[in-house]
Structure formats: C-alpha cells, structure tokens
Amino acid sequence: MKPEEAYSIRLISDVLIARKNLFHVETWIEEDKYKSSIFLNLKRITFQGNETMPKIYNDKLYFVRNLDNQSILLEDQPYGEPKTLLTLGKIHKFEFHKKGILLIGEDNADKNEPFKANKLKYRFDSRGLLRTRQSLYLFDGNSIRKIVSGDFDVIDLATNGDRVVIAATKEGDDYGLGDLYEVDLETSELKRITKGEGAVQAIAMNQEGKIAYLGHRKGLTPWAVLEIILPEEEKSFICGKSCGNKVLSDLFDGAKDKLIFEKNIITTLGQEGGTSHIYQIIDNKVEKITHGNIVVRGFDYKDDTLAYFYSTPEKPVILKYNEVEYDPNPNVKGFTPERIIINSNGLDIEGWAIIRNPEAPTILFIHGGPHMAYGYAYFxxxxxxxxxGFNIIYSNPRGSQGYGEEFAKACVGDWGGKDMEDILNFVNAVKEKYKLKGKIGITGGSYGGFMTNWIITQTNIFSAAISERSISNLVSMCGTSDIGFWFNVIESGISDPWSREGIERLMKMSPIYYVKNVKTPTMLIHGEEDYRCPIEQAEQFFVALKMQGVPTMLVRYQGDSHEHARRGKPKNMIDRLKTKLEWFNKYLT
Incomplete structure (x- = not known):
C-alpha cells in the first residue's frame, strides 16, 4: 500500500435527521485539500466541496461554507444560488431563536500585527496566537451583533427558541475550565448556573428549557471521567465507564463530543474499554442503545428516530439509519486485530495485535493523552x-480512559513507572503468544512520544524508534506549551514547577535527563506550529542524540500543529507515512 492510497478514504463528519429525511456531511482529501459536502438521503446536494453544518428551520436548509479566511452562513433557495446571510472569520455553531440566529464564531484578525500577551493562556494549539476569541452573536435577519465576548471562549450553545444557555471559559480560561451561563439577549447579562470548578464539553436543552451538559465538577483533573449532569436538578449519570468518547483514531473527520436533549430523553456517547456506544437516559435510568466492537463517532436523535456513524478496525466509517447501512468505502477492508488481556502489576491491561507473520518485524504503538485510549476504531x-508487512501491537496501559477513574488516574505522578511496565509486559506477552521472531520498533505521539523517548532511555530492546509531537523536557514544556504550566504540574504530582523541588522532580521525570543511555536509532517528527508539545522538545532530544552519535533524524512539518497526524496538511500526512516506512524498513527489516 502507498501512503496516497491510505488517505483515499471518504469519511462522515456529521449527521442530521429532519422531517424523516437524513442529511450527512462527507469529508475527503482532494488535490492536497480537505473537502466536504452535504448529502440528502445519501445523494450529494452541495458541490463546491466546502460545505458543512446542515440545519433545517421552517423547511429551509441552512449551512456553512468555509473558505480560507472566512465562514459564510447560507440559506438554500429553491432556485438559483444559496442566499448569503452573514460572514465571520470562523463559525463554530449556529442555532435558531425567536429573535434570529445565534452563532458561536470569531472575527477576523490581522496576523501580521504585533501581539501582546498579558495572561497565561495567550496561544492555543491549532488556533495559534489568540488574537480573536469565540464569541456569541445574534443575527436578527438584517444585522449581526455580539452578545457575549471577552478574553475567554464561548464553547457551546443551547436554546429552545426562547431560553439561551452557553458554556464558556469566562472564569477558568487559563486552565480550560468551563461553566454554564444563562444569557439575556437584550442586556448581555450572564447568570452563572454551574457551581464549583470543572470541565464542560457539550450542552443540550429540551423543548421545555431543561438543560444537561457533558463534563464534570472535579476541578483541574485531566483524568476525571465525564458525566451527564443536570445542574438545575442536581442529578448526574455515567454512561459506561465514562460519558463521551476518548477512543483515538487518526481519521480526519473532525468528530466531536455532543449530546441531545429531546423531550425527556438525553442521548449521548459512553465509553467502555476500547468501545464507544450510544446511551440514552430516560426516567433517571441509563440504557445502552448500540452494541458490539465498534466506536460510535457521531449521531442524531429526533422524533424517536436514531441515526449514527461508527468505525471499526476493518471499516473507516459506516452510517446507520433505520435499517439502512451506508458504507462510503465499499472497497476498503482493514485487518482485524485480536484482543489480548494481560495482568500487569495487579491490573488487567487490554490490548490488540494484528499479526501478519511471526517472522516479520513488529511495531509497538503507544497512545497519547495519557488519558486517551486505543480501541475498535479504524486507524x-x-x-x-x-x-x-508489519505486525502491529497496541495497548491501553494504566492512565487510559474507559476503565474507570482510578485506572485513569493510576499514572499521575508516575509517568514512566508502572505505565511503562504495563507496556513492556504487554510486549513480552505478545512476543510469547505469537512466537514473534522479528525485530520490534516503537512509536507514539504526544504522551506516546514522551513514552517512546522515555523507554529508549531505560531499555535497548527496541531496534528502532519514531517519536512524534513528543515530550523530552517537562521543565521547558512548562514555559512553552499552551497547557504545560498546569498540565505538567498536575500530571507530575507537584505543586510548583518553578520551585527547586519542582524543577528537580520534573527533570528526573524527563527523558532528556537520561539521554546518555540511548542506543536506539531514533527519528523525531514534529509540526512546526505545535503549541501543545512545542517543537523545541524534539529539537533538544535530536541535538542530544546527534552529539552522542546515535543514528537520528529530525523531520519538521511546516504549518502543522499538534494534530499533524490526524488533521495536518494532506501532503505532510502522506509524506509522514512514507518517511516512517523508510525508517522502519531501514532498521527493522
């Protein structure tokens, strides 16, 4: 297989039920660009290749057309071209209200002007310098005005056409903490609904104006399981082991967490191990709706009818509506992995293996997060x-989400400790089970890149390594990452990264501290606009390895963020697979 073939798939990124009709958005790569179009009952109805977010209101279709530097809200017309309603620098969401159309969006900003930072969170991965923030707008049919704005983000919006509730980072922006607020559209006055501190991923409102949100009230806890919370009724529910979906994939569909509150039914996703499914909360009871070894990535629920799209290891995406299943990639059939459970230091560790040939080389993949997970999604x-021709093995060591909060928290303060032992124990178990005889390589991104760097400082059992968007120095990351100043502190189990004790702790948890031990040929891959794990992390490790005579290469991708392997520039993603294949062929075959 060539890299171009790997990315020739078509994906589904949104689905909408409207008056018993099914709309969906299909996404693909064409001429080094991401394309998307809207389909009605499986037939394409928009053709410029940059349309998304379909909604029906008063029997009219509304959608967004995204251009390079602007988003346009359009109203479809029976004859002729769609009518342009408004233009913003970026439109993230829109909903209909009796006073007009509510939007979460951003203004355009001049990126050539000097930028002055005066708060900790002044840039963010995939967004760059925060010259504009996500605001709430109201379009009344003639003009657009800003309702809620400031040096924070409006992250979600819900309305029943009368009441308006938003999720925003108004009081916890530096740390990504969110709250719910009721909005007075006339005065822009905000009334805070949530109490305490926590995260908000998505919100929903039913026709009666009742609200629910996906998140938690556990403060600054990246490992916390997500719940469905009804803040005004003081109720909460867990779907599976955690609400939402933390099962990773490198599909470029842009799928996001959501929930729907229809009448008295709340519909959302829940994760258990390496699967994610649709759950419904009815009469204070949680019911699992879908089943099997699948990862549901998006859905809609309307008038007692459900539509959703899911991924499997064999199929990038399947759209299911009533009894119809639609596969936009009928000629794609991936290899089926075998599930493996091992016991490591008293915990059951779930993993998978695709074994082509016991004599062939094997690649170990390590996921990021660390509180994400591998599972049954197409990769x-x-x-x-x-x-x-490579064997593929991957697992969910302690720290992974989908096995309960204690399991997810079990790596905190111990990066490179028992989580590494879980991974190495899994490798040894797989080698023994399948009698593997070939060389083994190691690769991972983000925390998986940290773990790749860490493991090659602790052992020489791997014949080659590729570390992506990685971490090598937890101290320097505190001052350069968009979240490092708090995330590294929490995850490392310290209170102050700039105290002598804090610096010493962070350094001793950093791969760079042990770089003299490395013998493994190592490639480092990084996006130049990565603000989550800045490229200086790879630069440090590369220079250190080079000065010791370790075979190494630094690959830099211009214009790519931390998402370079999932939503990077298409030509870069293709080159990345080609470059990784060349490295592993050189050192493993």
Whole structure:
C-alpha cells in the first residue's frame, strides 16, 4: 500500500435527521485539500466541496461554507444560488431563536500585527496566537451583533427558541475550565448556573428549557471521567465507564463530543474499554442503545428516530439509519486485530495485535493523552503498516480512559513507572503468544512520544524508534506549551514547577535527563506550529542524540500543529507515512 492510497478514504463528519429525511456531511482529501459536502438521503446536494453544518428551520436548509479566511452562513433557495446571510472569520455553531440566529464564531484578525500577551493562556494549539476569541452573536435577519465576548471562549450553545444557555471559559480560561451561563439577549447579562470548578464539553436543552451538559465538577483533573449532569436538578449519570468518547483514531473527520436533549430523553456517547456506544437516559435510568466492537463517532436523535456513524478496525466509517447501512468505502477492508488481556502489576491491561507473520518485524504503538485510549476504531496508520508487512501491537496501559477513574488516574505522578511496565509486559506477552521472531520498533505521539523517548532511555530492546509531537523536557514544556504550566504540574504530582523541588522532580521525570543511555536509532517528527508539545522538545532530544552519535533524524512539518497526524496538511500526512516506512524498513527489516 502507498501512503496516497491510505488517505483515499471518504469519511462522515456529521449527521442530521429532519422531517424523516437524513442529511450527512462527507469529508475527503482532494488535490492536497480537505473537502466536504452535504448529502440528502445519501445523494450529494452541495458541490463546491466546502460545505458543512446542515440545519433545517421552517423547511429551509441552512449551512456553512468555509473558505480560507472566512465562514459564510447560507440559506438554500429553491432556485438559483444559496442566499448569503452573514460572514465571520470562523463559525463554530449556529442555532435558531425567536429573535434570529445565534452563532458561536470569531472575527477576523490581522496576523501580521504585533501581539501582546498579558495572561497565561495567550496561544492555543491549532488556533495559534489568540488574537480573536469565540464569541456569541445574534443575527436578527438584517444585522449581526455580539452578545457575549471577552478574553475567554464561548464553547457551546443551547436554546429552545426562547431560553439561551452557553458554556464558556469566562472564569477558568487559563486552565480550560468551563461553566454554564444563562444569557439575556437584550442586556448581555450572564447568570452563572454551574457551581464549583470543572470541565464542560457539550450542552443540550429540551423543548421545555431543561438543560444537561457533558463534563464534570472535579476541578483541574485531566483524568476525571465525564458525566451527564443536570445542574438545575442536581442529578448526574455515567454512561459506561465514562460519558463521551476518548477512543483515538487518526481519521480526519473532525468528530466531536455532543449530546441531545429531546423531550425527556438525553442521548449521548459512553465509553467502555476500547468501545464507544450510544446511551440514552430516560426516567433517571441509563440504557445502552448500540452494541458490539465498534466506536460510535457521531449521531442524531429526533422524533424517536436514531441515526449514527461508527468505525471499526476493518471499516473507516459506516452510517446507520433505520435499517439502512451506508458504507462510503465499499472497497476498503482493514485487518482485524485480536484482543489480548494481560495482568500487569495487579491490573488487567487490554490490548490488540494484528499479526501478519511471526517472522516479520513488529511495531509497538503507544497512545497519547495519557488519558486517551486505543480501541475498535479504524486507524489509517495501523492498516498502512500492516499492508506493508508489519505486525502491529497496541495497548491501553494504566492512565487510559474507559476503565474507570482510578485506572485513569493510576499514572499521575508516575509517568514512566508502572505505565511503562504495563507496556513492556504487554510486549513480552505478545512476543510469547505469537512466537514473534522479528525485530520490534516503537512509536507514539504526544504522551506516546514522551513514552517512546522515555523507554529508549531505560531499555535497548527496541531496534528502532519514531517519536512524534513528543515530550523530552517537562521543565521547558512548562514555559512553552499552551497547557504545560498546569498540565505538567498536575500530571507530575507537584505543586510548583518553578520551585527547586519542582524543577528537580520534573527533570528526573524527563527523558532528556537520561539521554546518555540511548542506543536506539531514533527519528523525531514534529509540526512546526505545535503549541501543545512545542517543537523545541524534539529539537533538544535530536541535538542530544546527534552529539552522542546515535543514528537520528529530525523531520519538521511546516504549518502543522499538534494534530499533524490526524488533521495536518494532506501532503505532510502522506509524506509522514512514507518517511516512517523508510525508517522502519531501514532498521527493522
């Protein structure tokens, strides 16, 4: 398989039920660009290749057309071109209200002007310098005005056409903490609904004006399981082991967490192990709606009817509506992994293996987060390397989400400790089970890149390594990452990263501290606009390895953020697979 073939798939990024009709958005790569179009009952109805967010209101279709530097809200017309309603620098969401159309969006900003930072959170990965923030707008049919804005983000919006509630980072912006607020559209006055501190991922409102949100009230806790919370009724529910979906994939569909509150039914996703499914909360009871080894990535629920799209290791995406299943990639059939459970230091660790040939080389993949998870989603990269003759193995060590909060928290303060032992124990178990005889390589991104760097400082059992968007120095990351100043502190189990004790602790948890031990040929891959794990992390490790004579290469991708392997520039993603294949062919075959 060639890298171009791996990315020739079509994906689904949104689905909408309206008056018993099914709309969906299809996404693909064409001429080095991401394209998207709207489909009605499986037939394409928009054709410029940059349309998304379909909604029906008063029997009219509304949607967004995204251009390079602006988003346009359009109203479809029976004859002729769609009518342009308004233009913003970026439109993230829109909903209909009796006073007009509510939007979460951003203004345009001049990126060539000097930028002056005066707060901790002044840039963010995939957004760059925060010259504009996500605000709430109201379009009354003639003009647009800003309702809620400031040096924070409005992150979600819900309305029943009368009441308006937003989620915003108004009081916890530096740390990404969110709250719910009721909005007075006339005065812009905000009335805070949530209490305490926590995260808000998505909100929903039913026709009666009742609200629910996906999140938690556990403060600054990246490992916390998410719940469905009804703040005005003081109720909360957990779907599976955690609400939402933290099962990773490298599909470029842009799927996001959501929930729907229809009448008295709340519909959302829940995760258990390596699966994610649709759950419904009815009469204070949680019911699992879908089943099997799948990862549901998006859904809609309307008038007792459900539509959703899901991924499997064999299929990038399947859209299901009533009894109809639609596969936009009928000729794609991935390899099926075998599930493996091992016991490591008293915990059951779930993992998977695609074994092509026990004599062939094997690649170990380590996920990021660390509170994300691998599972039953299609992985472009796994299938690419399996198609090129490699065995593929991957697991969910302690720290992974989907196994309960204590499991997810079990790596905090111990990065490179028992989580590393879980990974190495899994490798040894797989080697023994399948009698693997070939060389083994290691790769991972973000925390997986940290773990790749860390492991090669602790052992020489791997014949080659590729570390992506990685961490090598937890101290310097505190001052350069968009979240490092708090995330590294929490995850490392310290209180002050700039105290002598804090610096010493962070350094001793950093791969760079042990870099003299490395013998493994190591490639470092990084996006130049990565603000989550800035490229200086790779630069440090590369220079240190180079000065010691370790075979190494630094690959830099211009214009790519921390999402370079999932939503990077298409030509860069293709080159990345080609470059990784060349490195592993050189040192593993």
């Amino acid at each position: 472009i990269e796994f299938q690419f390397f399996a198609n090129n």
